Amino acid sequence: MRKGTKRKTTHKDAPPEKPPAEEQKNEPSPSPSRADEDNYLQDRTGDAEHQPEPSNKVAAKGRRKRAKVSKPETEAEYFPEKRNLEDLWQQVFPVGTEWDQLDMVYQYKWNFSNLEDAFEEGGELFNKKVYLFGCTEPQLVSFQGQGKVTMIPVVVAVVSPFPPSDKIGIKSVQRETEEILPMKQMKMDWVPYIPLEKRESQVERLKKSQIFILSCTQRRAGLKHLKLERVKKFEYCLPYFYQPLQEDELEQSTVVQILYPIDPKPVFCEFDWELDELEEFTDKLIEEEELPADQKEPFKDFVKEKVREAKKANREAREARKKALTEMSEETRTAFENMRFYKFYPVSTPDTPDVSNVKSPFINRYYGKAHRII
Structure with a gap:
């Protein structure tokens, strides 16, 4: 015998070999003993003080859970769609x-x-x-x-x-x-x-x-x-x-908004360059104590500048409208009309x-x- 090898031995009292899986299929499995069951359960819990209840109580617990699930459902709540x-x-x-x-x-x-x-x-x-x-x-x-x-x-x-x-x-x-x-x-x-x-x-x-x-x-x-x-x-x-199609029918405004920034109170008013005469308009503001007398000339210059800006804006708007109408397609014109x-x-x-x-x-x-x- 070579060193390091083990000899196969047989024992007369050794249990017989297990039959093939086909033969085991129909044989009833032996039920575990009470001791085996207790040992298994103790191993599962890991603590002798937490022993599971007997199998009949476990079954009862299972039945109670099933009864809880089978309670009638509450009526569904509906919300308006x-x-x-x-x-x-x-x-x-x-x-x-x-x-x-x-x-x-x-x-x-x-x-x-x-x-x-x-x-x-x-x-x-x-x-x-x-x-x-x-x-x-x-x-x-x-x-x-x-x-x-x-x-x-x-x-x-x-x-x-x-x-x-x-x-x-x-x-x-x-x-x-x-x-x-x-x-x-x-x-x-x-x-x-x-x-x-x-x-x-x-x-x-x-x-x-x-x-x-x-x-x-x-x-x-x-x-x-x-x-x-x-x-x-x-x-x-x-x-x-x-x-652009209705602009010709609308009279362009001749009114300018004036906000003259002076302390302690700015002057706010509207000036119509076609209806108002600037000298009289300014004197009236001074008379009503809306404008200090020493601000008369600066105020008039300020209004004249605002009128020039407004007239320029009106002129540019008219020119832009004419150009837009000239370049406008028939489809776009119809869209504006409708x-x-x-x-x-x-x-x-x-x-x-x-x-x-x-x-x-x-x-x-x-x-x-x-x-x-x-």
Whole structure:
């Protein structure tokens, strides 16, 4: 025998070899003894003090769990299904509303179902390309028996094959000059509105969108990082519109806004260069103690300069209009001729103030009046 090898030994008392798996298949497996079961369970718990309950109690526990699962379910709670365009009016940015007044706009659950219905078959906006912008109108209205100044949200719909404008006007009585800026400079743009039923759609499917809204990406939380003048610009914004076909029919204004900057109080007034005589106009301001006497000549020079600027702006506007009309295609001309403005006010409900008596067709100084109020 070689060193390092083991000799195979046999024992007379060794148990017989196990039969093949096929033969074992039909033989009943021997049940474990009570001692074996206790040892197994003790090994599972690792602690003699945490012995499991007898098998009949375990079964009882199992039965109790099954009984708990089989308890009758509580009655399902149902919520009203949201309308497809229900949040459309909320998605439209209320242009020109003061930031600290926005919460007042949304303090009521305004109902714009009339706007939603307009997009249904038979409605004013059905199957048309529409551009929407919002604004607010502070009005004294009655609600629950009390009169209260309320910020009423309004939605203006412009039916047009192309965006009515890509510019924003900035003008107020506090501002000396009027500015016409690109929308994007004020973080605004026309974006497709996605109805609720299509919120999960791919972006490619939105290219056929017929509803566009004026949106603003400026967030209130970021205002604290902006200069006050920049913040105020948002509050003075007005959606801008230029209608070259109607400009010839409108008489250009001969009035200039005057904001003469002197201490302690600036002089604010309007001067009409066709109706007002500058010498008399200035003397009247001095007489009313609105202007110091020693500021008479500087004030007159200031007004003359503003009149020159206004006349130049009018002249340039006329020239630009003539050029635009000359270069305008027939398709664009037809689009301007068929362009329509609709002004939507919220529908009266028991939960909101009644605004039916304060509706006005006027939109703003650029758009003029709406073709229809709804």
